[in-house]
Structure formats: C-alpha cells, structure tokens
Amino acid sequence: MPGLPATFRAYVVDKRGERFERGLRTLTPGDLPEGEVEIRVDWSSVNFKDGLAATSDGKVARAYPLVPGIDLAGAVIRSTHPSFTIGTEVIAHGYDLGVSRHGGFAEYARVPADWVVPLPTGLSARDAMALGTAGFTAAQAVVELETRGLEPAGRPVLVTGATGGVGSTAIGILAELGYEVWAVTGKPDEEPWLRSLGVAGFLTREEASASGKPLESERWAAAIDAVGAATLPYILRTLRRDGAVAACGNASGPALVTTVLPFILRGVTILGIDSAYLAIAKRRRIWQRLAGDLRPRGLGERVTEVTLDTLEPALDAIVIGQARGRTIVRVGGDAG
Numbered sequence: 197m198p199g200l201p202a203t204f205r206a207y208v209v210d211k212r213g214e215r216f217e218r219g220l221r222t223l224t225p226g227d228l229p230e231g232e233v234e235i236r237v238d239w240s241s242v243n244f245k246d247g248l249a250a251t252s253d254g255k256v257a258r259a260y261p262l263v264p265g266i267d268l269a270g271a272v273i274r275s276t277h278p279s280f281t282i283g284t285e286v287i288a289h290g291y292d293l294g295v296s297r298h299g300g301f302a303e304y305a306r307v308p309a310d311w312v313v314p315l316p317t318g319l320s321a322r323d324a325m326a327l328g329t330a331g332f333t334a335a336q337a338v339v340e341l342e343t344r345g346l347e348p349a350g351r352p353v354l355v356t357g358a359t360g361g362v363g364s365t366a367i368g369i370l371a372e373l374g375y376e377v378w379a380v381t382g383k384p385d386e387e388p389w390l391r392s393l394g395v396a397g398f399l400t401r402e403e404a405s406a407s408g409k410p411l412e413s414e415r416w417a418a419a420i421d422a423v424g425a426a427t428l429p430y431i432l433r434t435l436r437r438d439g440a441v442a443a444c445g446n447a448s449g450p451a452l453v454t455t456v457l458p459f460i461l462r463g464v465t466i467l468g469i470d471s472a473y474l475a476i477a478k479r480r481r482i483w484q485r486l487a488g489d490l491r492p493r494g495l496g497e498r499v500t501e502v503t504l505d506t507l508e509p510a511l512d513a514i515v516i517g518q519a520r521g522r523t524i525v526r527v528g529g530d531a532g
C-alpha cells in the first residue's frame with residue numbers, strides 16, 4: 197500500500213481574529229500532527245460536536261486551522277507501532293481528534309497508536325461510522341448501566357433524544373438485548389421508524405419535563421439521556437428505587453435544576469458518560485461488543501451519505517436539531 201501522497205484533500209475550518217472560514221483545502225503530509233499510525237480515511241461521520249466545530253462560536257475547536265471530524269475509519273498505510281501493520285482496518289475517534297488536532301474530514305490522518313481501535317470482525321468501516329461516536333456513546337451508556345445491575349427482566353428503560361444518533365442507537369441496542377424500551381421524541385412522525393427499532397411506547401418532550409413535584413411514581417429501571425435541561429430532572433423524579441440514568445448529552449441545554457430527594461429517598465444515580473477520553477482498553481472492548489451482542493437493531497438504516505464536497509449542510513443541520521438518524525461521510529470508501 198503506498199504511503200501518504202504529496203497532497204490530499206481536507207475540509208478545514210480556520211479562524212483569524214474575527215474572520216472565520218471553512219471549506220475544502222489541499223494539505224500536505226507536513227500538515228498532519230505527530231503520531232505512530234498513518235491512516236487512509238475511508239469513512240467518517242457527522243456528530244453534534246463536528247457541527248459546533250464548523251461554526252465560528254461553537255466553542256469546540258481548540259486550534260486553527262483545524263480538520264474537524266471526531267470519527268474516522270480506514271486502513272493503515274504506515275505504522276511505527278508493532279500492533280498495527282499496513283492494511284489493518286482501524287477506527288479512531290474522540291480524544292483530541294477534530295478538536296485540537298486534525299480529525300476525520302480529510303483523506304489521510306496521522307494518530308497516536310494508543311487512540312487506534314482495530315476494526316472488529318463483523319463490522320465494516322462503513323458500519324463503524326454508521327455507529328460513530330454517537331453510537332459508541334450509546335453502547336458505553338448501556339455497559340455502564342449493566343455494571344449497575346441493569347437486566348432486561350425489570351421495568352422499562354427510557355431513551356431521550358430518540359431520533360438522534362445517541363438515542364436511536366441506544367434504542368436499537370436495548371431492544372436487541374431484550375429490554376422494554378420507551379422513547380421521548382419531539383418528532384411524532386418518526387414514531388413508525390422508532391417502533392421498527394424496538395420502541396414499545398412514547399412520551400412527548402412535554403410529558404418528560406414539566407412538573408412541580410420533587411418525586412413522581414417510579415416508572416423506569418434506567419434511562420439513557422441525550423437531552424439534559426428539563427428532561428434529566430424528569431428522569432430523576434421517575435426512576436425506580438436504585439435506578440440509574442446515563443447522562444450522555446445536552447441537546448436541549450446544559451443546566452440541571454433538581455432536588456436531592458431522588459438521591460436520598462430512592463438511591464438513584466446519575467452516571468456521567470464521557471466517550472471522548474474513555475481509556476483505550478475499555479474502548480476496544482466496547483467496539484468488540486458493538487460487533488457482537490451490542491450490535492443495534494437497524495444498524496445502517498436512516499444513514500445519509502455525504503462526501504467532503506457535500507458535507508457542509510449536514511454540519512449545519514445537526515447543530516439546529518434537524519438531523520435524522522446518522523450521517524456518514526464517504527471520504528475514500530466505496531459508495532454504499
């Protein structure tokens with residue numbers, strides 16, 4: 197397999213003073229940061245964080261110029277680390293990728309070996325990016341809830357932000373594992389799709405927020421929350437005794453206003469989920485499970501495919517809550 201070409205294409209964001217620019221640029225190998233593994237990027241994906249990185253005031257990019265893209269999958273073209281031989285298919289996501297060092301929206305990437313995950317048998321690079329950080333985060337949430345003793349035989353599990361990347365993957369994973377899954381969605385016309393993923397019942401966003409009460413009837417064994425704001429306090433008020441919520445996101449806002457009563461009268465727990473800096477050994481184990489028992493129902497459905505040339509509208513859509521399912525970026529991979 198040939199090494200890095202003299203030039204290659206990348207989607208770049210740049211800011212000098214007040215002037216913000218974004219678009220396709222030509223890079224050279226010297227533009228890539230240090231790292232033991234060089235990867236030909238076949239696929240990437242669009243995450244909420246990438247949308248923010250591509251805005252002038254998104255407060256995600258920590259270096260300019262920057263190739264956004266917190267996810268990438270492709271083949272190793274050069275490696276100075278014995279674990280990764282040329283041609284090995286790999287995934288890299290999170291850590292500083294697409295935030296303070298160049299990420300997946302480029303034809304080539306160079307990354308530290310201890311950020312690299314071998315592509316598990318049973319998943320294609322395209323599948324891996326149909327999951328991406330959003331899907332991985334859903335799997336991490338399920339794993340954390342399992343460590344708290346969650347089992348399919350109990351009460352239902354609630355998933356919020358249901359039509360989003362984290363939510364829809366969480367539903368697909370939980371349904372395949374045999375859980376009764378309920379969903380909060382603001383998009384009632386998407387209920388048939390969500391039912392096909394395994395949702396048994398729905399709450400509107402309003403039902404899963406307003407109340408003056410500090411506690412309500414115990415309803416959920418656990419929850420996976422991508423929304424935050426008024427939704428997380430609703431979950432805390434309605435979790436069963438010793439239940440837990442995996443707090444993954446803040447699609448509706450970062451503030452959390454609650455009382456201590458769910459914690460001191462019902463022993464409920466908030467599990468913080470940070471996929472970006474999860475230790476690599478745990479990350480590799482979760483990817484193995486994503487190719488096995490955590491493979492979500494409907495993987496690859498509702499995937500919109502874009503290229504580096506057609507990426508920008510998808511970045512803008514995810515920031516304003518208009519994304520449907522997952523968007524993957526065909527960088528060098530074969531069309532799906």
Ligand SMILES: NC(=O)c1ccc[n+]([C@@H]2O[C@H](COP(=O)([O-])OP(=O)(O)OC[C@H]3O[C@@H](n4cnc5c(N)ncnc54)[C@H](OP(=O)(O)O)[C@@H]3O)[C@@H](O)[C@H]2O)c1
Pocket residue numbers: 243244245329330333356357358359360361362363380381382383401422423443444445446447448449469470471472514517519521
């Ligand atoms: N902790 C981590 O490591 C990690 C990793 C990935 C993502 N995240 C975070 O998780 C969140 C979701 O990410 P994602 O990739 O799933 O994003 P996404 O695809 O844009 O989905 C977010 C979903 O949340 C719901 N939503 C959007 N705006 C809302 C609002 N104002 N009020 C209530 N619900 C709203 C929508 O679902 P419905 O219309 O179905 O309600 C939307 O589809 C983001 O905050 C992201 O930053 C965190």
